[in-house]
Amino acid sequence: MKYPYIDNTLFISNRAAFVKHLKNNSIAILNANDEYMRSGDQNFNFKQNADLFYLSGIDQEQTILLLYPDCPNPLYREVLFLRQTNEHIAVWEGHKYTKEEAQRASGIQAIYWLEDFDNILQSIAHYADTIYLNTNENDRSEITVPYRDLRFIRQMKDRFPLHHYERMAPILRGLRAVKSTIEVELTRKACSITRDAFIRVLKFVKPGVKEYEIEAEIIHEFIRQGATGHAYSPIIASGNNAVILHYTDNNQVCKDGDVILFDFAAEYANYNADLSRSIPVNGRFTKRQKDVYNAVHRVMIEAKKLLKPGAVWNEYQDEVGRIMESELIGLGLLDKHDVAKQNPKVPLYKKYFMHGVSHHLGIDVHDFAGRYTPFEAGNILTCEPGIYIREEGLGIRLENDILLTTDGNIDLMADIPLEAEEIEELMNEV
Known part of the structure; x- marks a missing residue:
């Protein structure tokens, strides 16, 4: 792992909260994600199942977590199954968890090899x-x-057809949305690394650079500071590309006079x-450009006040x-009389601001949470207004x-340059 061991009290407390929601005399079983094939004999980089990681802290393929709080055999109330390493695996793939390391990472004492699952x-089902x-x-x-x-669901129902089966996701949907102190600090670290990458980019960008060269600067800073890598496919969208919401080609030249949306x-x-x-x-x-930028910034300021x-x-x-309607009217993009007559179910502002303002953030970038559940203290949410003017080839987000928190919101990115004038000043430092 590139990161130090996380305090396992996080995962111990996560499991304790989770099992309180299980029905009496229930088993819960979670599997690691698949290892997905990339080409003939290679896999994509492994990404752990977010729910398994949330409950165990184990960041390794071919892992199973079994929780059975009421198990008549106390040895099997909390069990972690790992892929057993050998000399061949060690030579070709490197180090895997020992049982002692898995105990340290997870706080689970009963560690078995996968072949024992x-x-x-x-013996207990x-x-x-x-289940x-x-x-x-x-x-x-x-x-x-x-x-x-x-696949595991089908296997279990074939093997134990008369058991009652329940969904685990509704429990985790509620638990994962509220972040603990440790989770907040890990997110702060991700934000801090992101800040440094952005500062690096500000000093690098100039007319003629290619979008992918900027992407290279970003990943350099991420890896240099021990990040796993990109949280998601990066968007480096210059000029007309900035009005494409999920542009990830990152293969164009950045031209003098254009704006880049990152x-x-x-x-x-x-x-x-x-x-x-x-x-x-430049x-x-x-x-x-600055008028549109400042309009988006004002919307962001007001939106943050509403996040509570x-x-x-x-x-x-x-x-x-x-709030966005008012700014778009001020920019001459909407007419106030048309807005007054609009169909409220199809608001006119969506021509220029067509995506959501916020989403939950955590182990998943679009983190698991209830869309219809009121926000609560401990949530981490993005705040991301934007204006996209296709006819002008200008996109600002x-x-x-x-x-x-109960005492007001905390901007985890408050130290990342945001004011238009600060951006310009940093880009023009000698």
Whole structure:
């Protein structure tokens, strides 16, 4: 691992909170993610199942976590199964967890090799009434590939057809949204690395550089500071590319007079930052560019005030939309009379601001949380208004990560340059 051991009290407390939600006499089983093939004999870099990591801290493929709080055999109330290493694996793939290292990382004392899973499960499953299984229930995702969790569900139901089965996801949806102190600090670290990468970029950008050269500067800083890598595919969108919301080609030349829209961030210890900024290629905004930039910045300031415990996502989105309408009228992009007559179900501002203002952030960039659950203290949410003017080839988005608390919000990216004048000053330092 590139990061130091995380304090395992995080995972011990996560498991304690999770098992309180299980029905009496229940088993819960979580699997590591698949290792996905990249080419003939190579896999993509492994990314751990977020729920398994949340409950165990184990960042390794071919791992199974079994929780059975009421197990009549106390040895099997909390069990972790690992891939057993050998000399061949050590030579070709490197170090894997020892049992002692897994105990240290997870706080789980009962560590077995994966080959013991079937026998141990067989010895206890018939004493349980209910089995909780996991699937990806993030409502932003549409899964078409039969991934490990789905295959495991079929195997379990074939093997134990008369047990009651329950979904694990509704429990985790509520738990994962509220971040502990340790999780906040890991997110701060990801934000700090992201900040340094952005400062590096400000000093690097000039007319004629290629988008992918900027991407190289970013990943250099991420890896140099021990980040796992990108939290998501980075967007380096100059000029007309900035009006493409998910532009990731990053293969164009940055031209004098254009603005670059960045959306990039670091992943550290499986926790993610999420940053958007927009900067002038030549170090100076035109008047029009700065007017649009400042309009987005004002919307961001007001949106951050609305991000507080008790707010409901849809109502929050609508309120920010009304703030955006006013700014778009001021920029001459909307007519106030047309706005007054608009269909409220299809607001005109969405022509220029067509995405959501905020999403939960955590182990997943678009973290697992209830879309209809009011925000609460401990949530980390992005705040990312934008204006995209296709006919002008101009896109501006600004995004920071906000921790909600009972005493007011904390901007985890408050130290990352945001004011248009500060951006220009840093870009023009000798």
